[in-house]
Amino acid sequence: MTAQADENYRWSKVLNDCQIGAWEVDPSQQSLHVSAICAEILEISSARSVPLYAAKRLFASPFDRIFARNVELLVDSKQEFEETLSLLSGNWVQIRGRAVCQQGQQKLYRFCGSLELVSRFAQESCIQFSADSGDLYRYLFRDAPMPMFIWENETLNMIDCNRQALLKYGYSREEFLQLNLRDIGYPEDFSVLKVDAGSVDTLGDQERKVWRHRNKAGDHLLVKVTGHRVDLAGKKCSMVLIQDITGRLEAEEQLLESLKELSDYRFALDAACLVMILDKDKQVVYLNQKFQKISGFDKESIEQASLKILYQESDRELIASCWDTVMAGNIWRGELRGRKRRGGSFWADTVVIPFRDNQARVYQYIWVGYDITQKKRGDEALAKERSLLRAIIDNLPIQIYVKDAAGRHIINNKYQYEDLLGAKSEWETLGKTVFDYFPEEIAAGMDAYDRKIVEEGVPVMNVEEFYYDREGKQVWLLTNKVPLKDAKGKVVGLVGMSRDVTDRKIREENLNRLNEELESKARALERSNQELEQFAYIASHDLQEPLGMITGFLGLLEKRYESVLDEKGKEFIFYAVDGASRMKNIIMDLLAYSRVGRIEEKVKELAIAEVITNILRLHKELIKQKRAEVTVGTFPVLRVPVAPIQQVFQNLISNALKYQDSGKVPKILVGAEERENFWEFYVRDNGIGIPRGVQDRVFQLFTRLHAKDQFSGSGIGLAMSKKIIENIGGTIGFHSEVGKGSTFYFTVPKTIQ
Numbered sequence: 001m002t003a004q005a006d007e008n009y010r011w012s013k014v015l016n017d018c019q020i021g022a023w024e025v026d027p028s029q030q031s032l033h034v035s036a037i038c039a040e041i042l043e044i045s046s047a048r049s050v051p052l053y054a055a056k057r058l059f060a061s062p063f064d065r066i067f068a069r070n071v072e073l074l075v076d077s078k079q080e081f082e083e084t085l086s087l088l089s090g091n092w093v094q095i096r097g098r099a100v101c102q103q104g105q106q107k108l109y110r111f112c113g114s115l116e117l118v119s120r121f122a123q124e125s126c127i128q129f130s131a132d133s134g135d136l137y138r139y140l141f142r143d144a145p146m147p148m149f150i151w152e153n154e155t156l157n158m159i160d161c162n163r164q165a166l167l168k169y170g171y172s173r174e175e176f177l178q179l180n181l182r183d184i185g186y187p188e189d190f191s192v193l194k195v196d197a198g199s200v201d202t203l204g205d206q207e208r209k210v211w212r213h214r215n216k217a218g219d220h221l222l223v224k225v226t227g228h229r230v231d232l233a234g235k236k237c238s239m240v241l242i243q244d245i246t247g248r249l250e251a252e253e254q255l256l257e258s259l260k261e262l263s264d265y266r267f268a269l270d271a272a273c274l275v276m277i278l279d280k281d282k283q284v285v286y287l288n289q290k291f292q293k294i295s296g297f298d299k300e301s302i303e304q305a306s307l308k309i310l311y312q313e314s315d316r317e318l319i320a321s322c323w324d325t326v327m328a329g330n331i332w333r334g335e336l337r338g339r340k341r342r343g344g345s346f347w348a349d350t351v352v353i354p355f356r357d358n359q360a361r362v363y364q365y366i367w368v369g370y371d372i373t374q375k376k377r378g379d380e381a382l383a384k385e386r387s388l389l390r391a392i393i394d395n396l397p398i399q400i401y402v403k404d405a406a407g408r409h410i411i412n413n414k415y416q417y418e419d420l421l422g423a424k425s426e427w428e429t430l431g432k433t434v435f436d437y438f439p440e441e442i443a444a445g446m447d448a449y450d451r452k453i454v455e456e457g458v459p460v461m462n463v464e465e466f467y468y469d470r471e472g473k474q475v476w477l478l479t480n481k482v483p484l485k486d487a488k489g490k491v492v493g494l495v496g497m498s499r500d501v502t503d504r505k506i507r508e509e510n511l512n513r514l515n516e517e518l519e520s521k522a523r524a525l526e527r528s529n530q531e532l533e534q535f536a537y538i539a540s541h542d543l544q545e546p547l548g549m550i551t552g553f554l555g556l557l558e559k560r561y562e563s564v565l566d567e568k569g570k571e572f573i574f575y576a577v578d579g580a581s582r583m584k585n586i587i588m589d590l591l592a593y594s595r596v597g598r599i600e601e602k603v604k605e606l607a608i609a610e611v612i613t614n615i616l617r618l619h620k621e622l623i624k625q626k627r628a629e630v631t632v633g634t635f636p637v638l639r640v641p642v643a644p645i646q647q648v649f650q651n652l653i654s655n656a657l658k659y660q661d662s663g664k665v666p667k668i669l670v671g672a673e674e675r676e677n678f679w680e681f682y683v684r685d686n687g688i689g690i691p692r693g694v695q696d697r698v699f700q701l702f703t704r705l706h707a708k709d710q711f712s713g714s715g716i717g718l719a720m721s722k723k724i725i726e727n728i729g730g731t732i733g734f735h736s737e738v739g740k741g742s743t744f745y746f747t748v749p750k751t752i753q
Contacts, residue, residue, distance in 0.1 A: 010500045021115035025052070025097075027075050034115075039119050040226050043089060060086045074099060074111055083226055084118060084146060084243055092118040092145060094243075118145055147242040149176070152235055156181035159237055159491070168244060170216035184213045208244065222246045269368070274348055276367040282307060282323075284366070294371055296341030310338050312345065314437075326352045326365055335372065347376040399477070401500040402484065405454050405491070407433045407447055420467075420498075442467065450481070450494060457483045457491045464501070476505040551577050589718070603752055606642050608635035608681070612670055615650050622657055626666050633671030636679055640752060644724040649681075651717040652744050656685035678730065683747035687739040698734065721746070 021038035025031075032055045034048055042058050044050060056068045063085040063645035070081040070664040078099040086092050120466045135446055147168040149161035158179045166541040168174055169184060189211060213221045227240030269275060274295075277286035284302045292298050295310065302309065311319050334351045337345050339439040348369030393400050394414045397665045402411035409429050421437050434443040434450075453460060459482040466476045477498040484493040558565070558573045565573070612632055616623065625632060653670065661664045669684040690698060724744045725732045736742035 016347070019119075023113055023115060025071060025075060025111040027111065038115050041085070041091075041093060042117060047457070058087055060090075066226065066228075070097060071111075078109065082224065082243075082245075085226075086242060094118050144241070148238045148240065148242075149242075150230070150232070150237050151181050152237050153229075153685075154236065159235075165242065168215065168221075168242065169213075175216075184215070187214050210249075211249050213242075220246075220250050230668060255588075272370065274367075274369040274371060274421050277364045278307075279365065280361075280363050280365075282365070290371075291369075294340075294346050295338055301341065312337055312339055322352060326354045327362070329354050329356070329362060334483040335376075336369065346371065346373045348372060397499075399496075399500075401452060402493060402494070404493040407450055409433070410493070416498075419500075438467065453481050453483055453494050457485075459483065464505075474502070475500060476502045603639050603640065604642055605639050606639060606645065607637045608645075608672065611646050611648050611649055612653075615646070617654050618650075619653065619657060626657065626660065628657060628666035628668060630668045630670070633669070635672050635681075636674070638679065638748060640748060641728065645748070648721045648724050649683075649748060651721045652683040652745075653743075655717065656683050658689065660685070661685040661688055678747045678749045680745055680747050682743055684741065686741040689740055689742055690734075690736040691738055695734075696738065699732070 022035040022043050023038050024033045026033060028542045030052050032050050032052055033051075034044065036040065036048070038046075039048055042055075044058075052068075052071065056064045058064075059067050063083075066083060070083060071741055073079040073083060074097045080098040082094070082096045085094060093115055095113065095115045097111065099109045099111055144162055144164065147162065147165035149165045150159040151157060152159055158177050158181070161173070161176050166173060169176065211223050211225055213223050215221060222242040222245050223239045224245050226243070227238050230237050231240045253503075270290060272290075273288075274291040276289040276291055277288070279285050284299055287297070287299050287302070297310065318334065318336070322332045322334065322336070325523065328456060331354070332350075334350060335347060336350045337347050339345055349372045350367065350369040353366045353368070355362050355364045355366060393411075396413070397415065399416040399420055400411075400413040401409060401416045404410055408431050410431075412421065412423075412426050412429045414426075417426050421429050423429045433445045437443070438446065449460075459480070461480045463479045463481075464476060465479055466474055470477050478501045479496060479498040481494050481496045483491045484495050486492050529602050536657070554573050554577050558570065563569075608749075612635065616630060616632075622628075649670075653668070656668045657666060664686070667686045669682075671682055673680045673682075685735070699718050722732050725748075728751065729749045730744040730747040732744070734742055734744045
C-alpha cells in the first residue's frame with residue numbers, strides 16, 4: 001500500500017469513526033464523503049458518499065446555490081467558509097469548510113469540514129420555497145433561530161426584522177424599523193453594498209466578509225452576513241441572516257495564541273531535548289529529530305527491533321525500576337545511558353511521564369531527555385582528576401588542610417589528621433576547629449591567625465610555628481596559608497600547607513652552637529695570630545740580634561787567634577758560625593711563612609711569562625753552571641696577587657734546578673694549560689725524584705727529604721707554596737718517580753676576589 005493510499009484509508013476511517021458531523025470533498029470524483037453523524041443530519045440514509053450535484057439538492061433555495069458556490073471557491077481557491085443554511089427538511093445547519101495541506105507535501109490538499117444542526121423544525125411544517133414567495137419571509141422571520149432583517153437597497157432603510165434581531169441589537173420593533181443600515185454599521189463598509197441587483201439574487205462579496213455592527217448600547221459586534229436579493233412591493237431589497245462571531249473570533253484568537261505558544265514550546269522542547277512518545281503497550285509512536293540525530297535510531301529501526309536496543313545490558317535494573325514506576329502511573333526521573341546505533345553511548349537527564357485518559361487509564365508515555373553526554377564525560381574526567389589530586393594530597397609528606405570562613409575543617413589529608421590531629425580518619429575531623437584539638441591559649445592564636453587571612457584575603461608564606469605533640473615533644477612547622485575564593489572572588493576559607501621542619505630546626509640549633517663555638521675559636525685564633533705576629537716580630541728583631549752577636553764574635557775569635565788555633569779549633573768555629581747562619585735563615589723562613597695569608601696582597605694584572613723570565617734571569621749563573629735546558633711555554637695574563645705567585649714559581653723552578661744528579665744535564669719544562677674556570681701551571685724536571693714512602697710529607701713544614709750536606713735548604717719552600725695557592729682558591733700537587741724526575745702543578749682561578 002502506497003503512503004498516499006495508506007493516508008486515504010486512515011482518513012476515511014477517521015470519518016467513519018468520528019462522532020461529529022465531518023465531511024470531505026473529493027474533487028477528482030466530484031463527490032462528498034460524510035461521517036455517520038453528518039449523514040444523519042443531512043438525512044442521507046443509504047450511503048456515506050453522494051455526488052456534489054446531489055448534495056446541493058439537500059438545501060432549500062437559495063441556500064443550495066450558496067452551498068455550491070462555497071464548495072467551488074474552496075476547491076478552486078482554498079477559500080475557507082462558514083455558513084448557516086436551511087435544508088429542504090426545514091432544519092437549519094451551520095457548515096464549515098477548509099483546505100488542509102498534508103504534512104511534508106506542500107501542494108497536496110484535502111478539502112474537508114464539519115456540519116452541525118442549529119435548529120430543527122417539525123417535518124410537517126416544511127414547505128417548498130421560491131424566491132418570490134411571501135410565505136418564505138413570514139416563516140423565516142417567525143421561527144429563524146438567528147437574527148434576520150431586510151433593508152431597502154436604495155435608501156438602506158430597514159424594512160423588516162425578526163425577534164432574534166431585536167434581541168441581538170437591543171431595540172424594540174418600532175425603534176428598529178426607524179433605523180437606517182448606517183445606524184448599526186460603519187461608513188467604510190457601505191461601498192460594498194452599492195451593487196446592482198441585476199439578475200443576481202445574492203449579495204456578492206459582502207457575504208464573504210466579517211462586518212462590524214453596533215447595538216443600541218454601543219457595544220461592538222463582529223458578524224458574518226448571509227443574504228440574497230428579494231423584491232418586496234416592487235422594491236429592491238436585501239434580506240440577510242446575521243451570525244454573531246464576536247465570541248468565536250475572540251476564542252479563535254485565544255486559540256491561535258495558545259497554538260502559537262504550544263508551537264513555541266514544542267520548538268524549544270525539540271531544540272533542547274530528546275523526545276520519544278510510546279503508546280500504552282510501550283511501542284514507539286514518535287521520535288523527534290534531536291533524538292534521532294543523537295542516537296542514530298529512527299522510529300522504524302526501533303519498531304523492527306525493540307526498545308531494549310536503546311540501553312546497555314548493565315543498566316537493565318535501572319530500566320526495570322523506571323518502567324515499574326511509570327506503569328504504576330507515577331513520574332520517573334533519573335539519568336539514563338543510551339546506546340547509539342553506530343556504536344558508543346549517550347547520557348540523558350530523563351523524565352518519563354504517563355498520560356491518563358478520562359477514565360484514569362494510562363494511554364501513552366512521554367519520554368523527555370536532556371543530553372548530558374558532555375557533562376557526564378566532564379564529570380567522569382573531573383572525578384578522575386579529583387581522585388588523582390586526592391591521592392597526591394594524601395600521599396604528600398606534608399600536612400594539607402582546607403578550612404571554611406568559620407575555621408571549620410572541610411578537608412584534611414592523612415598527615416594532617418593522623419600526625420597533627422591524632423585522628424584515625426578524616427571524617428572524625430571534619431567540621432571541627434583548632435579549639436577541639438589544642439589548649440585555649442594556643443588555639444586562640446591559631447584562630448586569630450586564620451581569621452586575619454580570611455578577612456584580609458592576603459596569603460601568608462613561610463611562617464615557622466611550633467606545637468607540642470601528644471608526647472609533649474616540641475614540633476616545628478613551616479606553614480603557608482592562602483585564602484580560598486569562590487567563583488565570584490569572595491573569600492570563603494583558606495588552604496594551609498605545613499611541613500615538619502623539626503629536624504632542620506634541631507640542625508640549625510646545633511649549627512648555631514657550632515657557630516658560637518667557631519666564633520669562640522676564631523677569637524682564640526685571632527689572639528693566637530696576634531701572639532704569633534708578636535713572636536714573628538721578636539724573631540725578626542730580638543732573636544736575630546744574639547745570633548748576629550754570636551757569629552760576629554766567633555769571626556773575631558777566628559781572626560784574632562788564628563795563629564794559636566789548631567785545625568780542630570777552626571773546625572769548631574766553622575760549625576758554630578754555620579749553625580748560627582742556618583738558625584737565622586730558619587727564623588727568616590718561618591717569619592715569611594707566618595706572613596702568608598695575613599698580609600693582604602692587592603690583585604693586579606700580571607703577565608706570567610714576564611715572571612718566569614725574571615726568575616730564570618736570577619738563576620742565570622746556576623743554569624749556565626749546570627748547562628740546564630729550560631723550555632718555557634705560552635702563558636696568560638691574569639689578575640693575581642703578584643708577590644705570592646712569584647714566590648711559588650721561584651720555589652718550584654729553584655727546586656727543579658737544585659734536586660739533580662751530578663753529571664746529568666737538567667731538563668726543565670715550565671708550561672700552562674687553560675681549563676674552564678682556572679689555569680693550570682706546571683714545572684716538570686728530570687731530577688732525582690721523590691721516593692714513594694715519603695711523598696705524603698712533601699708539603700709539610702720544615703720537611704727535609706735529603707741530608708743537608710747533599711742539598712741545602714730549610715724545607716719550608718713547598719709548604720709555603722701550598723699555603724699561598726690554597727689561599728687564592730687553587731690547588732697544588734705533584735707526580736714523581738725516583739730517578740725519572742718530578743712534575744709539580746698548581747691551579748689559579750681565572751677570577752680571584
